[in-house]
Amino acid sequence: MNKVMELLKSHTSVRKFTDKLVDEKLLHQIIQSSQYASTSNHIQAYTIIRIKDQDKKKTLAQLSGNQPYVEDCPIFLVFCADLNRLEKACTMNNETIESNSTEVFIMATVDTALVAQNIMVAAESVGLGGVYIGGIRNNPQDICDLLQIPHHVYPVFGMCLGYPEKTNGTKPRLPLSLVLKEDTYSTDGDEEQLKEYDDLISDYYKERTNNKRSNTWSEGIATFLKAKQRPHMKAFLQSKGFEMK
Amino acid sequence: MNKVMELLKSHTSVRKFTDKLVDEKLLHQIIQSSQYASTSNHIQAYTIIRIKDQDKKKTLAQLSGNQPYVEDCPIFLVFCADLNRLEKACTMNNETIESNSTEVFIMATVDTALVAQNIMVAAESVGLGGVYIGGIRNNPQDICDLLQIPHHVYPVFGMCLGYPEKTNGTKPRLPLSLVLKEDTYSTDGDEEQLKEYDDLISDYYKERTNNKRSNTWSEGIATFLKAKQRPHMKAFLQSKGFEMK
Numbered sequence: 001m002n003k004v005m006e007l008l009k010s011h012t013s014v015r016k017f018t019d020k021l022v023d024e025k026l027l028h029q030i031i032q033s034s035q036y037a038s039t040s041n042h043i044q045a046y047t048i049i050r051i052k053d054q055d056k057k058k059t060l061a062q063l064s065g066n067q068p069y070v071e072d073c074p075i076f077l078v079f080c081a082d083l084n085r086l087e088k089a090c091t092m093n094n095e096t097i098e099s100n101s102t103e104v105f106i107m108a109t110v111d112t113a114l115v116a117q118n119i120m121v122a123a124e125s126v127g128l129g130g131v132y133i134g135g136i137r138n139n140p141q142d143i144c145d146l147l148q149i150p151h152h153v154y155p156v157f158g159m160c161l162g163y164p165e166k167t168n169g170t171k172p173r174l175p176l177s178l179v180l181k182e183d184t185y186s187t188d189g190d191e192e193q194l195k196e197y198d199d200l201i202s203d204y205y206k207e208r209t210n211n212k213r214s215n216t217w218s219e220g221i222a223t224f225l226k227a228k229q230r231p232h233m234k235a236f237l238q239s240k241g242f243e244m245k
Numbered sequence: 246m247n248k249v250m251e252l253l254k255s256h257t258s259v260r261k262f263t264d265k266l267v268d269e270k271l272l273h274q275i276i277q278s279s280q281y282a283s284t285s286n287h288i289q290a291y292t293i294i295r296i297k298d299q300d301k302k303k304t305l306a307q308l309s310g311n312q313p314y315v316e317d318c319p320i321f322l323v324f325c326a327d328l329n330r331l332e333k334a335c336t337m338n339n340e341t342i343e344s345n346s347t348e349v350f351i352m353a354t355v356d357t358a359l360v361a362q363n364i365m366v367a368a369e370s371v372g373l374g375g376v377y378i379g380g381i382r383n384n385p386q387d388i389c390d391l392l393q394i395p396h397h398v399y400p401v402f403g404m405c406l407g408y409p410e411k412t413n414g415t416k417p418r419l420p421l422s423l424v425l426k427e428d429t430y431s432t433d434g435d436e437e438q439l440k441e442y443d444d445l446i447s448d449y450y451k452e453r454t455n456n457k458r459s460n461t462w463s464e465g466i467a468t469f470l471k472a473k474q475r476p477h478m479k480a481f482l483q484s485k486g487f488e489m490k
Binding site: 001002003004005006007008009010011013028029030031032033034035036037038040041042043044046047048049050051052053056080084085086088089090092093094095096097098101102103104106107109110113114116117118120121122125126131132134137147148149150153156157170171173174176178179180181182183184185186187190191194195198217218219220221222223224225226227228229230231233234237244245 | 285
């Protein structure tokens with residue numbers, strides 16, 4: 001396994017950062033190199049809003065479900081799926097865009113994720129650490145108001161970056177045999193493997209928390225997903241012009 | 246700029262591969278290291294179907310819009326956003342999942358993209374090249390039938406991997422100043438920058454094609470997006486249980 005794979009394999013979410021600032025030039029290099037991620041038909045349908053204003057970071061921390069590291073991290077980025085720029089490109093050529101399709105929504109969301117993951121990898125390669133903030137979708141309209149995010153643009157997630165004060169050990173992932181299938185989607189033997197993985201995750205939590213937490217993976221999933229997650233998202237996206245037709 | 250950033254910055258889509266096979270152990274290492282990508286609440290809501298069957302690859306090449314490299318590449322992967330496994334996890338704990346929400350759709354789609362991008366980076370780090378195949382969404386129901394992809398799982402994109410026979414130069418990306426904004430989403434000066442980028446892309450195509458092609462970026466975008474892309478996606482996703490409520 002080479003150094004890049006070792007780097008990928010060492011990823012953990014970092015939520016505690018030292019006071020050390022991130023060099024501006026380095027941040028720009030990280031983002032610029034990451035922009036070479038694949039993009040559907042070269043649409044590059046994303047915009048990153050970097051939050052420098054400390055009051056805005058404080059508000060974003062609250063709006064994201066009271067996650068203090070959003071306020072405390074040296075670099076906070078809001079990743080937006082962006083059709084606004086594409087509309088401008090169409091207008092420049094006397095065309096109009098069909099922005100309200102499910103397909104364009106998927107293209108823009110995937111484009112945004114690919115660039116973001118490159119940024120995470122590039123950041124980690126220079127000793128930074130970070131965490132994605134899905135909580136940015138807790139109150140997306142308030143965040144759009146705060147950051148003046150226009151129609152046909154939506155905040156997909158945030159990302160905290162900085163020099164790690166503390167890094168945890170990696171959390172075990174699903175076994176390869178569960179996530180990689182051959183030629184067909186077969187579920188033969190999956191339940192048995194899930195039970196083994198449940199035990200693995202339970203042991204991981206026990207060790208990490210001195211036996212205070214011991215839930216399995218499937219318990220965590222069931223607890224998380226039995227409730228409807230962020231039920232406002234459909235109406236929010238519709239109001240931003242993502243009608244998913 | 247370190248080696249990882251240089252690697253990211255050198256990304257180009259590779260569609261021509263040598264006959265050299267990819268070592269199975271190496272492929273597994275690539276995927277296993279990539280599994281450490283961030284994932285919403287550790288749901289890991291993706292499954293990768295690796296297509297070994299040559300007849301299936303041929304059919305997939307046709308279904309993806311007649312892209313011959315899908316058939317010819319040494320490794321073809323279909324990346325699926327997967328709620329099926331999560332449903333099983335819930336069942337194991339006597340709960341049911343709210344699979345039909347827009348939010349869960351976003352979580353699973355983003356999870357899939359983050360892992361895929363790690364795989365692309367890991368593959369490139371060992372000298373492989375590849376290309377994402379969004380065309381997998383051209384005929385998604387046929388692909389689900391072919392690969393027996395169940396309810397609550399959808400194919401997001403494919404990926405060809407192999408040793409490059411030919412690599413192109415990188416295609417210029419949007420300037421950093423367009424994709425990175427500070428504190429608010431401001432579009433001041435964007436149009437002027439888009440025009441400069443248009444010229445850059447036009448020059449790039451002229452050079453790459455010996456003056457046979459000279460379209461600008463915004464022209465390409467307008468031509469691509471004036472038509473509704475993959476208008477079947479909404480009905481397809483609904484039929485697979487992604488009702489986007």
